[in-house]
Amino acid sequence: MSLQRCQTEWEEIDQEYQQLQETHKVYRQKLDELTNLQATCSSAISKQRKGLKDLRYSLRKCTKTSDEKEMELIKDIQMQIKDKEHFFFDMEAYLPKKNGLYLNLVLGNVNVTLLSNQAKFAYKDEYEKFKLCMTIILMFAAITCLFLLNYRVTDEIFNFLLVWYYCTLTIRESILMSNGSRIKGWWVSHHYVSTFLSGVMLTWPEGSMYQMFRSQFLAFSIYQSFVQFLQYYYQSGCLYRLRALGERNQLDLTVEGFQSWMWRGLTFLLPFLFFGHFWQLYNAMTLFRLAGHKDCKEWQVRTEILQSYLCKIPCFQIEYSTTCLYIHPCLITRLLSTQSLATSS
Structure with missing residues (x-):
């Protein structure tokens, strides 16, 4: 193999390396964006859960003084709250979460979310x-x-x-x-x-x-x-x-x-x-x-x-x-x- 051919191959490899650097830079930026989005979603879910918990407690109080029509509305809201909790469970399947006690003991604090x-x-x-x-x-x-x-x-x-x-x-x-x-x-x-x-x-x-x-x-x-x-x-x-x-x-x-x-x-x-x-x-x-x-x-x-x-x-x-x-x-x-x-x- 001639020196000129080696130089040509090196230039091609170097050019691909420059492209790889740019691609990796974009990847790191997207990864940071993903991490921020995950934190935002996790925080929003926690806030929603707290709000729903307070609302459920308030609805229980309302049942004591509500008439039949109001009771139907309360039951409807309670059903929607249950549906939202199921949605939160599905959402959290795609978000990083703390491991349980058993996984922490075996694997440590490693993110196992796929x-x-x-x-x-x-x-x-x-x-x-x-x-x-x-x-x-x-x-x-x-x-x-x-x-x-x-x-x-x-x-x-x-x-x-x-x-x-x-x-x-x-x-x-x-x-x-x-x-x-x-x-x-x-x-x-x-x-x-x-x-x-x-x-x-x-x-x-x-x-x-x-x-x-x-x-x-x-x-x-x-x-x-x-x-x-x-x-x-x-x-x-x-x-x-x-x-x-x-x-x-x-x-x-x-x-x-x-x-x-x-x-x-x-x-x-x-x-x-x-x-x-x-x-x-x-x-x-x-x-x-x-x-x-x-x-x-x-x-x-x-x-x-x-x-x-x-x-x-x-x-x-x-x-x-x-x-x-x-x-x-x-x-x-x-x-x-x-x-x-x-x-x-």
Whole structure:
């Protein structure tokens, strides 16, 4: 390569560098403008919230001395206030906000807000893929521990995987909630409890008590992974269709409400869900029985029992009640559609 050609290339690179500097300067200016706009919007939302809070308090006072016509006006204003609060929630999904206590402890004061819809959906999609992959890995790991490798080391690896998996889920779900995902609080709390209980299983020493519960725990882990696999495909299919119809947010993780076309997949899934709920209750009863055993000396058993009564049984009740509350409108809708078909025929 001749020197003249090298000089020409250098001049082209230098010219592109000058353009890059100008572009970067514009980018920095726009970034400053964006930061100022974010601060302005956050301040305006806080001001609006304070004003609405004061207005709600004033309306409560007015209800005591209002006639029927005025009560209708008050109810109308209260409904509009609720709508505005929903809009504020959607707005804040695109604004930087302070992390909760858990994210602050894990990540520090780092801004985890994703600004574009594409970035939010990509993160949520990656979360779903992570859950699916880990569900399959944990299912095969539990099968290996139960049927092939009856060693304490392999059990510890499996339990460590569970601790890491649930810890990672809680972090990712907290980030999704910071970005506007409407995840139920009990769902995230269930994962916190699962993290702690997996840690207790990890520290449970080898012994007769551990061996008595080991097979039941591994069998439950296999079944739970299998049900989660089925549930993933049912919910992802429903959410995909609802998003296509514009009836769900891109960051929603679970399906709420019911439409008639969901019934076919739900009837297949329900027996597995109910069986899993009662198996969870059976695990709590087994641990309670082990605590009364004459050879029981491990604190892990008593800790698992305490957590069962404080968390596992309430989780069973919440999950069971949530499933029943979900299928109740399903059954009503199904019965009404059957009656209408019978009437028309």
